[in-house]
Every structure is written in structure tokens, then in C-alpha cells.
Amino acid sequence: xxxxxxxxxxxxxxxxxxxxxxxxxxxxxxxxxxxxxxxxxxxxxxxxxxxxxxxxxxxxxxxxxxxxxxxxxxxxxxxxxxxxxxxxxxxxxxxxxxxxxxxxxxxxxxxxxxxxxxxxxxxxxxxxxxxxxxxxxxxxxxxxxxxxxxxxxxxxxxxxxxxxxxxxxxxxxxxxxxxxxxxxxxxxxxxxxxxxxxxxxxxxxxxxxxxxxxxxxxxxxxxxxxxxxxxxxxxxxxxxxxxxxxxxxxxxxxxxxxxxxxxxxxxxxxxxxxxxxxxxxxxxxxxxxxxxxxxxxxxxxxxxxxxxxxxxxxxxxxxxxxxx
Amino acid sequence: xxxxxxxxxxxxxxxxxxxxxxxxxxxxxxxxxxxxxxxxxxxxxxxxxxxxxxxxxxxxxxxxxxxxxxxxxxxxxxxxxxxxxxxxxxxxxxxxxxxxxxxxxxxxxxxxxxxxxxxxxxxxxxxxxxxxxxxxxxxxxxxxxxxxxxxxxxxxxxxxxxxxxxxxxxxxxxxxxxxxxxxxxxxxxxxxxxxxxxxxxxxxxxxxxxxxxxxxxxxxxxxxxxxxxxxxxxxxxxxxxxxxxxxxxxxxxxxxxxxxxxxxxxxxxxxxxxxxxxxxxxxxxxxxxxxxxxxxxxxxxxxxxxxxxxxxxxxxxxxxxxxxxxxxx
Numbered sequence: 001x002x003x004x005x006x007x008x009x010x011x012x013x014x015x016x017x018x019x020x021x022x023x024x025x026x027x028x029x030x031x032x033x034x035x036x037x038x039x040x041x042x043x044x045x046x047x048x049x050x051x052x053x054x055x056x057x058x059x060x061x062x063x064x065x066x067x068x069x070x071x072x073x074x075x076x077x078x079x080x081x082x083x084x085x086x087x088x089x090x091x092x093x094x095x096x097x098x099x100x101x102x103x104x105x106x107x108x109x110x111x112x113x114x115x116x117x118x119x120x121x122x123x124x125x126x127x128x129x130x131x132x133x134x135x136x137x138x139x140x141x142x143x144x145x146x147x148x149x150x151x152x153x154x155x156x157x158x159x160x161x162x163x164x165x166x167x168x169x170x171x172x173x174x175x176x177x178x179x180x181x182x183x184x185x186x187x188x189x190x191x192x193x194x195x196x197x198x199x200x201x202x203x204x205x206x207x208x209x210x211x212x213x214x215x216x217x218x219x220x221x222x223x224x225x226x227x228x229x230x231x232x233x234x235x236x237x238x239x240x241x242x243x244x245x246x247x248x249x250x251x252x253x254x255x256x257x258x259x260x261x262x263x264x265x266x267x268x269x270x271x272x273x274x275x276x277x278x279x280x281x282x283x284x285x286x287x288x289x290x291x292x293x294x295x296x297x298x299x300x301x302x303x304x305x306x307x308x309x310x311x312x313x314x315x316x317x318x319x320x321x322x323x324x
Numbered sequence: 325x326x327x328x329x330x331x332x333x334x335x336x337x338x339x340x341x342x343x344x345x346x347x348x349x350x351x352x353x354x355x356x357x358x359x360x361x362x363x364x365x366x367x368x369x370x371x372x373x374x375x376x377x378x379x380x381x382x383x384x385x386x387x388x389x390x391x392x393x394x395x396x397x398x399x400x401x402x403x404x405x406x407x408x409x410x411x412x413x414x415x416x417x418x419x420x421x422x423x424x425x426x427x428x429x430x431x432x433x434x435x436x437x438x439x440x441x442x443x444x445x446x447x448x449x450x451x452x453x454x455x456x457x458x459x460x461x462x463x464x465x466x467x468x469x470x471x472x473x474x475x476x477x478x479x480x481x482x483x484x485x486x487x488x489x490x491x492x493x494x495x496x497x498x499x500x501x502x503x504x505x506x507x508x509x510x511x512x513x514x515x516x517x518x519x520x521x522x523x524x525x526x527x528x529x530x531x532x533x534x535x536x537x538x539x540x541x542x543x544x545x546x547x548x549x550x551x552x553x554x555x556x557x558x559x560x561x562x563x564x565x566x567x568x569x570x571x572x573x574x575x576x577x578x579x580x581x582x583x584x585x586x587x588x589x590x591x592x593x594x595x596x597x598x599x600x601x602x603x604x605x606x607x608x609x610x611x612x613x614x615x616x617x618x619x620x621x622x623x624x625x626x627x628x629x630x631x632x633x634x635x636x637x638x639x640x641x642x643x644x645x646x647x648x649x650x651x652x653x
Contacts, residue, residue, distance in 0.1 A: 059400075093433030100431035109399055109436065114423050120392020121399075121424065128397035131351070131378060138396075151419070154386035158393065161384060316434045317468050319492040322520070322568040 002213050004278045006052050010209045011269055011279070012287055013048035017068035018266045019288075019295045020077060024084065025244060032303070033085050037098060039240035040068030042207075043171050045265040046234045047072035049212035050139055050169060053220045054107070059125045059138040061110040061118035064099045065238075069141045070111070075103040077298030087305035094308045095316060115176075116146035119155040119168070126159070126166035130226070137223045138166045145176025147190050156197040156231065163228035167219040170231065171206060173238040178251050194231035206234025207265040239264075327479075327509040335478035335510050336367050336443075336499060339485045340405065342514075344375050347403060350489060351379040353390055354407030358382045364409055365445075365504055387417035394440045395425050403489055404440050411446035411498060412458045425494040426469030441488045442496050446474070447538050447589055448637055449502035454625035457633070459537075459590035464496045465566045465599070471519070472566040474498040476540035478508040480564055483517030491519065500538035522570035524577070528557030531583040531651045534574055534600055536563040539587045539638065546643045556651045566596055574600065575607050582613040583650050589637045592620035614653045619646050 002010075021041045027033045047060075047069040054060075054073070062069040070080065076091070083090030084098045091103050099113040109125055110118040122140035129136040146152050147170060159166050170190050174181050187193060194201025200222075204215040212234060219230035237260035241247030249257065273279045279287075314321065330338065343350045352368060358380055362369025372380035383390045387408060394404035408414055414421060425438045448457035464472045471493055475481040481499065488495035517523075525540060526547050535543045540562045547558035559577050563569055578584045584604050586597035601616040622636045 061396075090433070092431065092435060095433045096431040100427075102432050102436060104399075104432075104435050110396070110424075110428070112424065114419055117419065117424060118392075120389045120420055121396040123389060124393035124396020124398070124402075124404075125400060126396070127393050128400050128402045131397075132401070151388045151392065154384070154389035155392065158384055158386055158389040162381075316430045318429070318471070319437070320519075 002210050006213070007210070007273055007278050008287065009052045010048045010213065011273060011284070012291065013051055013072040014044040014209065014266055014269060015288055015291050016294070017044040017048065017071040019291050020071055021067065023295050023299055024081070025240070027299070028245060035084055035086065035098065037244040038065040038067070038242070039244045040065055042239035042260065042264065043173060043236045044068045044072065045209040045212055045269065046169065046171055046206040046236060047141065049209045050216045052213065053217055054137065054139070056106045058136050059107045059109045059122070060141060061122040061125070061138070062108070062141040063111065063115070063118060063143065063146070064113045065143065066111055066141060067098065070101065070103065070108050073108050074106045075108055077294055078301035079103070081298045081302035082305045085302050086307060087302055088308040089301070089305040093312065093316070116142055116149045116151045118142075119146065120151050122166050123155050123159050123164055126164040127162065130165055135224050136165070137220050140166055140168045142168070142170060143176070144170060144172040144174065144181050144190060145184070146170070147193060148184055156194070156199065156229070159229040160197040160199045163226065165223040165226065166229045167216070167223055168229060168231045169216075170233045171236055172233050173236050175238060175242070175252070177242050178247070180251070189233065191231060191233040199229050199231060201231040201233065203233040203235065206236040207263065207268070209265065209269050325515070326512045328512060329507055329509050330478055331505050331507050332475065332478045332481050332499070333365060333367065333504040335481040336485070337369060337371070339482045340368060340371060341374070343405070343486065343489050344371065344379060347489070349401060349403040350405060351381060351402065352405045352407065353381045353383055353394055355383055355385055355390070355409055357407055363407070368407070387413055388420050391417045391420035391425065391442065395420065395428065395438050398438045398440045399428070399436045405489065406440060406442045408442055408444040410456050411444055411460045412455050413444070414460055414463065421470070422467045426467045429493065430469060437492055438494045439492050440494050441485070442494070443485065443499060445501040445504070446498040447500045447502055448626045448633055449538065451628055451630050451633055453628035457626035459588070459621065461498060461566055462590055462594060462596045465596055469494070470567060471495040473564060474500070474537040474566065475564070476500070476503065476537055476562050477506070479510045479515070480517050480523070480562070482510050483515050484564060486514060487516040487519060498537065502538045503541070506541065517564055520565045520568040520570055522564055522573040523562045524559065524573065525562045526558065526560040528559035528581070530557045530581055531585060531647055532559045532561060532574070532577040532581045533585045533587055533647065534561045534563065535587040536566065537589065539589055542638070542640060542643060543587055546640060546647055549644055550647055550651070554648070556648070558647060571603060571607075575604065578604055579608050579611050582611055584612065584616045585619060585647060585650055586616065587619045587638060587643065589621050591623050592618055593623045595620050614650060617646060617650055619643055
């Protein structure tokens, strides 16, 4: 059974991702910022539960819909928001933006707008951790659509062959861009794909933070003990469609969508923690107020930051400046 | 500096050995690289026996996973050397090379870097056909974030590899298969060919030939014939690095000879020669005595029959006649 302290930590991480997402979308709707945005709303429980098992010395890789993964891992919000808003103080000097933002200071190592693009890279982080006898574990986050591309198959096979300390976490939200998942694969359970690589595969309700924690803990412990990789299929749902503001979500059945939103994992976990006496209403309210202050300060920092100098366009292509 | 005579193939093997012995961050990842075979042509022979199969890491036939694994390891302190067996196979890992390795430094604002070397054989000449004989350097040179080098002799092979291994960015190193068995003196010790430095392989005042890789010895052969038979002195520049390339050495030579011929095995259309020709035209048009001329591969796939392959890539008679024409106009 998960301790109350861990459950509070999970909720804090969920709420940090939730509050950030809500705030960013409000700013987009108000026209305060104009940015391409892929919301992680609805999927927060997965990285929140996983991240409580990790330290800053453990690594994650993610993809364009990874802001919740990055926030749950502990990235500093001000520099993250500034990056998303294209400001000079962004953690990646505004050269990456939402689709590519990383923060190696907290182990957020790679992020890609290419589907499954960082899955092979997660293996490399795990490989060098293993070769240097560090006990670091790498988490590779990706979506259900990623499990149809070649890089995914190559990477899971390699990780199994080399017993790499990596956990593959598929956030199965049921859609690849605008297409329902079952139009693009015959297997009902993505977790069963693990069989063909010779690694354990587990399906779990990714919107149940306690269940997610138990499954993730077994996989992280296994990886840390040098026993090799695991594929976790975490069932979840995407509340804001593919790209926020550009997706009318007419391809998502209304009843399915409404049921998913009614079961929103953030308020659901809040209710559960209070009902089960893990946290009091007052304790939760205090935790949420702290997070909201952090989000507000981060937004203020980002919006007050200047845009980068256009001359900065040619730096960071190479270590040295070479003729353009 | 003392030196040892060896083939280009031996230069690859002994340089990898040197890097593995002197830097614990170096490891090799690729396909068919472990003993007893030790590489398709023995490039890595003996290394897995000497350094173990953790550092000489035999991978599944999964080029995307291979390049991706090298990227991840490089981000946290490793200096991986990837073998992509044949340059044509870059096509099956192109996403990891051009969208990930090349762009990580930029997309992260310098927070992550990818000091990997991707080496492997390139080019035609042994009748392996259209999918094992391509010269793909222009694909790579077009991608900001990659550095690209190609050797034409055993000494440069060593110098380029050692420079590339210590370079903080991803470097693609091409090894011309046609030159694997050619010999030359290779400096002992930590000899490097510095980033972006060309070599004047032969001095001359009448016409400049800019080339690289397998065509350099062909250009030198043509130059010797023209000197002996007609007294025409050809200056041969071996670029060695395509990204970044040595503009100063090329432009200085062209300003001296006032004539420029570019020679490469890769297809003419959008080949690297177009970049050199455009730069020469932009920088020293008024010092030229005639148009810049390209000698390059036909705009075809590489055919398999020897009779056809010889027709697809530049041969000595065409090179000699072109140099003669350019030198006398």
C-alpha cells in the first residue's frame, strides 16, 4: 500500500501539471500568448506516479505531448513557460519550444516531435548508465501511435537483448492524431507486444495513480536491479484532442469523451485522498495554493521576459561558430 | 614524428584500437563488428577480444536503435563510435541522424550535446550495385548540426577519426571502400587532421582541382600525366572535411591558378561540388579565366556490371581531357 506521503507527492505532481496546463490554455484563449500547444490534460497521473520513484539522477525521454511528463519530473516552471512562450530566458533559449523542451538538470533529457523519436535515445541513456555501473533508471514515455513505428520495435528488441535499465511507458490515450487507435492496429492490448521482445508487458489504468504507482514501482525496481526492461501500457485519455485550438474533436464519440472527462483523474484522486483520510481538505487546499503560487510566479517570469535577440539564431548549431 | 606504413583499412583498425586504449568513454556499436569476423572487411578485428563485448557492442540489425543508443549515451558522457556498415544504410536511420543527433544541441539551447562518430564505408568501385555503392555525403552536408569528413589516404584516415572522436558534435566519417587496401605512412601517436582543414595534395599553378575521398588519388594520377606529357601543373586540393570545409585554402588556390575543376564520385545534381562552385563564383568570379567545371557521377543509381559502373563514375580519361580543356582556355 502506498504511503500517505507518497500519495501526497503524486497529487502534488499531478496538480502542478494540471494547473500549468489550465493556465497556459487560458493565456492562449485570451490571446496573451500565441503558441502551438499539445495539452497533456487527462494524462497527468501516469508521470506523477512514475516520478515519485525517481530522483534528478534518473532520466526521462518524452515527446511533443510531454509537458505533463516534464513538469511531473520536477522541471522549473518559469524557464519552462518562457521556453514555450519563445522567450530568451527559456530553458533552451527559445530554440526548442514546447515540442523539444528539455531540462537535463532534472533528468529530462530528450523530447521529440517525431513519433517514437526518443525511444531509441532512452536506450542509450540506459546503456551508458549500465556501462558506468550507475544505478540510474531511464523512463521512455510515448503514445499508443508510437508502437506502430519501426524505431519502437528496434528499440524494445535491443533493450531486451541487452537487459537495459529502462522502463517503456506507453500512454495509451486511444488516438493517434485524429484517428482512433483500433483503426491502426489489430492487437487490443499494446502490452502484449512485449511478448515478442521477450520482456514483461503490463496493462494498467493509468488514470488510477495508486495502481500506476504499484506497476511502475515493480518495473523501476526491476530495471534498477539490472533485471532488464518492462513495457507498461497505461490506459488514459486525451481531454484537449491532438493540438489545442486546432482540433474540434469531432472524431471522438461524445459519450466516450464525456465519461472520460467526468472521471478526470485530478479531481478524482483529490476526492479519494480525502475520503480515505490520506490528506485533509485543508492540507490539500494548502498544497494546491502553493502550486498555484508557483505557477503564477512562473507565468509572470515568462511573460516579463524578452524575446531572444535575432543574432542568436546561429549559435548552438555546433560547439564552435562555423560559417553559416 | 615517426610513422608506420599501413593500409587505410589497417589505419581504421589501429586508430580505433588507439582510441579505445586511451579513452574509457569510447565504445563501438554496430553490426558484425565482433570477432572472429571482426567487421565485414576486418575493420574492427581483434578489438572485441582485446576490449570485451561490452565496449565492442554487437547490435541487432537495427540502425535506428543503434544510432539512437549512441545519442543517449553521448548525452551523458560517452564518446560512442557507431559503425554504419555501408553509407547507403544511413537511409534506414536517417531520422535519428538528421532529426535527433544533428539537432539536439540546437533544440536544447546547448543543454545537451551529441559527441558521436558515425563511420563506415562509402562509394563504388567493387560492383556492389545501387544500394551498397552510393556516395551520400551531400545528404549529410545539407543538415545543420552534422560535421562531415572523408579520407583519401591512411594518414588522414587516422587523423580524421581521432579528431572526430574528440569533437563535441556528431561527425559523419566516410571511408572510401575503393581505398581500403591502399598504403601509406601513418604518423604514430595522437595524430589529428584538424576540423575544417583541407590539404594541398599537389602544388601547381595552372588549374585547381578540388576533390575528396576516392577521387583524390585519381586526380593526382591525372595531374602527374599532364605534368609529364604537357607540362601543365595541376594543384590538387583534398578537402578532407566537407562540413566545415576549408574555403580559404580553396579560394586561395583558385585565385592563384584562376581555373577551378571540382571532382567527386557522387552524382552531379545537387552534389557537394555545386556548393564549392557557387562559393568560388561568389567569392572570386572576376579572378577566374573561365567557368568553374564539375566532373562528377552521372545522375543515375550505381549500376552493378563493371562495364556500366565505370560509365557511371568519373574515370581517368575524362578527368585528363577536362583538365586539359580547362587549362588551355
